[in-house]
Amino acid sequence: MPDTPTKVSVVGAGTMGHGIAEVIAISGARVALTDIEQRFLDNAKEKISWSLSRMAAKSQLGEDPASILSRISFELDFAKAVKDTELVVEAVPEKLDIKKETFRKLDSLVPRGTILATNTSSLPISEIASSVSDPSRVVGLHFFNPPPVMQLIEIIRGHDTSQEVVDFAIKFADRLGKKSVLVNKDVPGFIVNRILVRMMVTTRLAVENGLATVEEVDSSLKYNAGLPMGAFELADYVGLDVVYFVENALAERGFQVTAQKMLKERVESGRLGMKTGAGFYTYTKERPRAEIPRELSNKVSASLLLSPAVNEAVWIMSNGVATRDDIDLSVKLGLGFPKGLLRMADEWGLDTVLSNLEQLKKKMGQPWFTPEPLLSKMVKEGDVGASRGKGFYD
Numbered sequence: 001m002p003d004t005p006t007k008v009s010v011v012g013a014g015t016m017g018h019g020i021a022e023v024i025a026i027s028g029a030r031v032a033l034t035d036i037e038q039r040f041l042d043n044a045k046e047k048i049s050w051s052l053s054r055m056a057a058k059s060q061l062g063e064d065p066a067s068i069l070s071r072i073s074f075e076l077d078f079a080k081a082v083k084d085t086e087l088v089v090e091a092v093p094e095k096l097d098i099k100k101e102t103f104r105k106l107d108s109l110v111p112r113g114t115i116l117a118t119n120t121s122s123l124p125i126s127e128i129a130s131s132v133s134d135p136s137r138v139v140g141l142h143f144f145n146p147p148p149v150m151q152l153i154e155i156i157r158g159h160d161t162s163q164e165v166v167d168f169a170i171k172f173a174d175r176l177g178k179k180s181v182l183v184n185k186d187v188p189g190f191i192v193n194r195i196l197v198r199m200m201v202t203t204r205l206a207v208e209n210g211l212a213t214v215e216e217v218d219s220s221l222k223y224n225a226g227l228p229m230g231a232f233e234l235a236d237y238v239g240l241d242v243v244y245f246v247e248n249a250l251a252e253r254g255f256q257v258t259a260q261k262m263l264k265e266r267v268e269s270g271r272l273g274m275k276t277g278a279g280f281y282t283y284t285k286e287r288p289r290a291e292i293p294r295e296l297s298n299k300v301s302a303s304l305l306l307s308p309a310v311n312e313a314v315w316i317m318s319n320g321v322a323t324r325d326d327i328d329l330s331v332k333l334g335l336g337f338p339k340g341l342l343r344m345a346d347e348w349g350l351d352t353v354l355s356n357l358e359q360l361k362k363k364m365g366q367p368w369f370t371p372e373p374l375l376s377k378m379v380k381e382g383d384v385g386a387s388r389g390k391g392f393y394d
């Protein structure tokens with residue numbers, strides 16, 4: 001197995017695939033990008049050229065864009081694109097059957113030592129890996145959108161992924177100049193989407209139960225917690241159809257999700273968020289972004305809205321899925337939080353987080369409001385955070 005690859009193939013040249021190919025080419029490796037139709041490859045080439053010239057104009061490249069672009073081949077022939085490659089990054093649509101079929105084809109075409117990575121955001125790595133003869137070479141490499149800008153990569157260990165392959169993925173992320181976090185168990189939603197979905201479901205429940213309005217929730221998250229966007233604003237930005245799809249994929253695999261009525265109604269009536277001009281907010285040419293009044297920020301506490309996400313982070317940590325530091329890095333780089341969620345919890349006080357969860361549970365009764373045993377134990381032992389000098393951090 002090479003230390004870092006010199007030739008990589010990227011399968012699927014859409015939103016993510018073209019950006020991933022660009023990042024890899026910038027790092028100095030050769031990339032073969034493939035898709036099912038020439039027009040998708042042409043479109044990808046145009047977008048990569050545009051992005052590289054923008055980066056060059058901002059002096060962000062150590063090389064001229066043309067020589068970076070020359071390392072990318074746009075290849076319609078799948079077999080040719082993956083020939084003699086050391087690493088394949090799959091970025092085809094988020095459909096299990098398409099992914100499995102892609103991996104089946106790869107299994108018969110690439111050399112035995114080639115590492116197979118998937119950029120899935122919600123499907124288990126192990127389910128995808130079940131379609132190849134040696135699942136130990138399959139790993140999750142979850143880039144964020146847009147790959148040239150977003151600094152985070154979640155590296156996911158499937159049930160059978162070998163340690164060598166995980167080590168390779170970590171080095172590869174390093175070589176791309178990205179920060180990686182290790183997701184040690186193949187759980188639905190990995191780190192970032194688990195925490196994000198927990199926050200989104202809680203905020204929808206809060207609105208449904210009359211705790212606050214959409215604007216009040218978003219104002220509190222933005223102006224009190226310092227998040228770059230409110231939960232509803234972010235859902236509109238990502239696309240309500242995408243949020244709904246990801247939540248359902250997680251729910252099918254045992255992650256508890258409720259309060260989807262607000263989402264479902266909008267998706268069914270085509271109000272998908274920013275891209276259709278309406279979602280939780282309305283968008284016009286004159287008002288292309290959601291306007292969230294700052295004066296509503298104290299109607300509901302940000303720590304109350306985020307306590308279930310903290311509880312989720314504690315679940316992730318206490319089940320050995322990821323470390324405290326990787327969880328906090330994930331929310332900072334993947335969700336733009338101004339600081340780590342566990343760090344924030346220490347500042348609010350873990351006793352506050354615990355009583356928030358109890359309050360939410362009493363009012364809205366969801367099983368996932370039940371405080372994680374580790375959280376209860378820390379509070380019981382007096383390790384309640386910054387005020388006592390010890391919480392998740394010292």
Ligand SMILES: NC(=O)c1ccc[n+]([C@@H]2O[C@H](COP(=O)([O-])OP(=O)(O)OC[C@H]3O[C@@H](n4cnc5c(N)ncnc54)[C@H](O)[C@@H]3O)[C@@H](O)[C@H]2O)c1
Nearest residue numbers: 012013014015016017035036040091092093094120121145
């Ligand atoms: N869009 C995001 O914000 C985002 C973020 C992180 C991860 N992801 C994940 O990345 C993957 C790709 O998502 P996307 O948003 O780039 O989708 P996309 O629809 O923009 O692109 C997918 C591309 O794959 C091509 N394709 C379809 N079948 C193919 C096949 N058999 N062989 C080769 N190419 C094929 C399509 O023509 C399309 O160009 C998904 O798994 C998604 O969950 C997406």
